[in-house]
Amino acid sequence: MTNASTAPGVRIGDLTVVYKTQAGELPAVSGVSLELAPGSITGVVGESGSGKSTLALSLLNAVQSPGRISGGSVEIDGLGDVVGLRGESLRKARGRHIGYVFQAAQNSLNPLKTVGKQLLDLGRSHGVDDLRGLVREAKELLGRMGLDGARVLDSHQHELSGGMRQRVGIMLALVLNAHLVVLDEPTTALDMITQATILRIIREVHEERGLTTLVITHDIGVVAEVADRLAVMYGGRIVEQGPTGAVLGAPSHPYTKGLIKAIPRLVGSLDEARALPGRPPTLATVPTTGCVFRERCAERMDVCDSDDPPALAHGDRIVACHAVGTSEPAQLQEEVA
Amino acid sequence: MKQIARRLAGHLARGLAMILVVTTISFLIIRSIPGDPMAAKAQKLMEQGMSPEQADRAVAVLYGFLPSGGMWDQYVDYMTGLARLDLGQSLTVPGTGVSTVLLGAAQWTVLPVLAGTLLSFLLGVTMGVYAAIKRSGKLGDALAVSGSLLHGVPQYVLAMLLAAIFTTLIPILPAGGTADIMIEPGFNAPYIGSLIEHATLPVVTYALASYGGWILAMKSSVVTVLGDDFILAAELRGLKRSFIFRYVARNAILPLFTILALSIGLLFGGAIFIEKIFNYPGLGLLLIDSISGRDYALMGGAFLLITVAIIIANIAADLLYTVIDPRVRDGAESS
C-alpha cells in the first residue's frame, strides 16, 4: 500500500478478438494497438458494438465465449502478456493486479450475500491473511467515497442505490491494491449528480493511489472530464487516438468530427448539432475490406473501398484514415467545394 | 420478521380458503351421489328395527350430518363437525373414526413420498448443474433428454415398467404390501429389512418421477444464473472457482423451492397410482378404496387430508425460500 509509484504501463499490440457466429468467426476487435502510459487515465469512446467492451475484457483475458482473442498481445508491466495467462495465474492476476469495475446498471454483486461477505470471499480467494485489515481498508475506501463503510458492508445489493453499488464496485476493484483499473461504462444509468460524483471519485482515487486507469464509455462528456488520453473506436478499430484536449479540440478523423458535431452545445443554436447519418456497423455488417467507416463518411474516396487505412502517427496523435495525410488541408477544401 | 409473519398469515388465509373449497366440494358430492346412500342406509337401519330418529342419528354419526335435514342445515352440520376435527365414521372399517383410519394410512404415504422427493431433489439438482455446465456437449444433451423423458412420463407408467422388470421378469423385489405378513411387526431386523424391501419400488418410482423435473428446472436455472452479470463480475475479481460455484448454486436453487411445493403436491396425486400398483396402503390407495367401497365419509376425509398436506408443503417451501432469499425477507420484491 506504500508503492504508489508502481502504476503499470500497458501495451496492447495488434489485438484481434473474434466471435464465433453462424457466418464464421467475425472480428469484434481487429488489429488494435494502444498504449496506456503508467499513471495515466485513458478513455476509450465508441458507440455500442464498436468493440470497446470486448477490448476492456481483453485486458483481463476475459473475453466471453463464443469470443476469443485470436491474435496480438496485451503486455502489462509486472504481469507480462496476459493473453498467454491461463488458469490460476490468470485468476490471481484478476482482482489482485487488475481491478475491473462494471457498469452501474449491471448488478455486479451476488444478490444473496452481504457486501461484507463478498469482500471476505474476495480476500480468501486471493490468499489475504489479514482479513480484518482488508475490512478496514474497505471501510476506509468507502468512507473516502462518502459512504458509511460499516453499514454498506452489512447490506445486500438490493439495499443499495445505483450510485452506491457503483462505489462498492470501485471499492472491490481497489481493495486488493490493484494498480491497473478498468472501468466499463462507469456512469451509465446513473443520474447526472451521481455521475459527477463518481467521476470526481475516479479522478481522486486515481491520483491518490497512483493508478493506471482505462475508462470505457460511449459518452464523450465522461472522457472529456477525466481522461488524459482519448481513443475513439469504430467497427472494432481505433480510428483516432491522442491527448484528450487536442483530439476534442481539433478532431482529424471524420468519425471523431461527426461525434463531436453531434453533441448539442449550451451556446449556439441546436441546429448546429448534427447526428451522423447511418448506423454503426454490427459484427455481421462490418466491411471486411477497406475502411470500416466509409459508408457513413463525408470524406470518402475510392481508395477507401479497397484499402484498410493504416493507423499512422500524425504529430501527437495516431489516426487511421486515408483522408488524413500530408495533403489534408487541400483535400478538405475540395470536399467543401 | 414482520414480513415473514405477513406471508405466513397470507398463506394460512389462502390455505383456509382452499380447505373451505375442498370440503364444500366433498359435501356437495356426498350429497348428490346417485342413489342417495344415506337414505338407503337409514332405510336399512329402520328395517333392522331402529326408529326413524335413531336411524337418522346413526347415519349422521357416519356422515357428519342428518340425512333428513335441509341442505343448508346439513352443510352447517358437516362443517362444524369438521371444525371439531370430527370427520365422521368409516364404513369399511366399522366402528373406527375416519381420522384414525386416515392417520394410519398417512404414514405409509408421507414417509415414502418424502424419501423419494429428497432423493430425487439431491440427485436431480446435482445432475442439473452438470447438464447446464456441459450443455453444449453430448453428456449435457443426454442428461437433458433423459430429464425431459422422465419428466414427461406419467408416474404410473414408470411404476408399471419398474414392477414389470423387478417383480415379473427378474423377481427380486416384492410386488406389493408394506412388509412380509409372515414376519412379526416390531423393532427387529427382519421386519425392518422387509419394510425397506417393500418400500424400495415405491420410493424409487417417486424419485424417478420427479427427478426429471429437477434436472430440467436446475439446468435452466443454472443457465440463467451463469448469464447473470454478477457471475462474470466475480470471475473478473478473480474469485476462486469454489466460491463462484457456490454463488451459482445458491442463486440457481432458489426458484426451485417454488417447484418443490408444487412437486410435493403432484407426488401426492401420483401416490394414488403408485400405491394402487404396489398395493401400498397409503392415502392414495385409501381414496381409491373408499370410492369403490362407497365409503364417502372416508373419501371426503382422504381428499381433505391430501389437500392439507399440499397446503403445508406450500407453506414450508415458502418459508424456506424466505429464509434463504434476503430480498424476499426484506420485502424488496413483492411477489
Added chain:
Amino acid sequence: MSVTIMPEAGGAHATLRRNFWRGVWRVMKRKPSRLVGVVIMAGFAFMGIAGPLLYPAQLPRDTDALYAPPSWQHPFGTDFEGTDVVALVVTGSQYVLLTAVITAVITVVLGTGIGLFSGFKRGRWDTVLMRVTDMKLTIPGLPLLLVLSTVWKFSAAFEMGLVLGLLGWGGVARAVRAQTLSLRERGFIEAARGLGLSTTHIVGRELLPSMAPYIAMNALIAVTGAVYAQVGLFFLGVLPFEASNWGVMLNTAVFGGGALTTTAALPYLMAPLLAILLLTLGIVLVVDAMDEIFNPRLREE
C-alpha cells in the same frame, strides 16, 4: 427478440414469417431427433383418425388364444378375450386423440382468454382471477377427478375432454398473463394505444401472434397431462369399462391378468405402455424444438 409486436408494414411481416420458418428449419436440422418427434406426433394423429377404419367395429376374438404370446399374427399377443392387442391399441388411440383435442381447445380458449383479460385489465379483476387460478393449481387435480367420478361417470370422449379442459386451463392462463404483463411493462401496449389502435387490434393482431408460441407450448404440455390423467382414470377403474381403451387395458392387464406377477399378460401390459412412452417422446421432442425456436436465450448458446 425476433418477435416484433409493433405495427409494421405487410412486407416486414412476411419477412418475419420467412425468418421464422428458416429458424424452424435450422433448429430441426441441428438436431434431427426433433424431426422424429414431429413424425411420431403425425403418426399418432394418423392412427387416431384412420386407425379405427382399418378394423371392423367389433374386433375379432380368438377364443382359443387367450393371453396368447407374441407371434407374427399378434405382435403383442392377445388379451383376456383373445383380441389382438395391437388392434386394441390402434382403435383406442382415437379416444385418446379426441379427448386430447377437446382438452386442448378448452384449455387454450379459457386459459388465453382469462390470462389476457387478467393481464390486460390488471387491478381487481386480475387479483380475483389469479387467486382462483392459484387455487385451481393447488387443489390436487387427480383426487378431485376421482371424487368427481363418484357422482358423474364422465367417460365419453366429449365429457372427458370437457372435465380435463375445465380443470387444466390454469397453467396456460398464468403463462399468458405473465407474457401480457411483460409486454405491457416494456411499453408495447401503451405505444400501440398511443398510435390510436383499438383494443381488439392490439390483442388480436399484436399480442396474440407474439404469444402464440408460448400458448402452443403450454397447451401441448397441458394436453400431455390430460392424456395421462385420462388413461390413469381408466386404469384406476373408477370409470365404466370400455374394451379398446388404453387405461382399461392397463387395468385389466395388471389387476385381471396379473401382469405384475406373471409373464403371460406382460405383452398386453407393454403395448399401451409403449404407446404412451412413444407419444411422450414425440411431444417432448416437439416441445424441445419449440422451446429453442421461441426462446432466444437458449438459441444464442
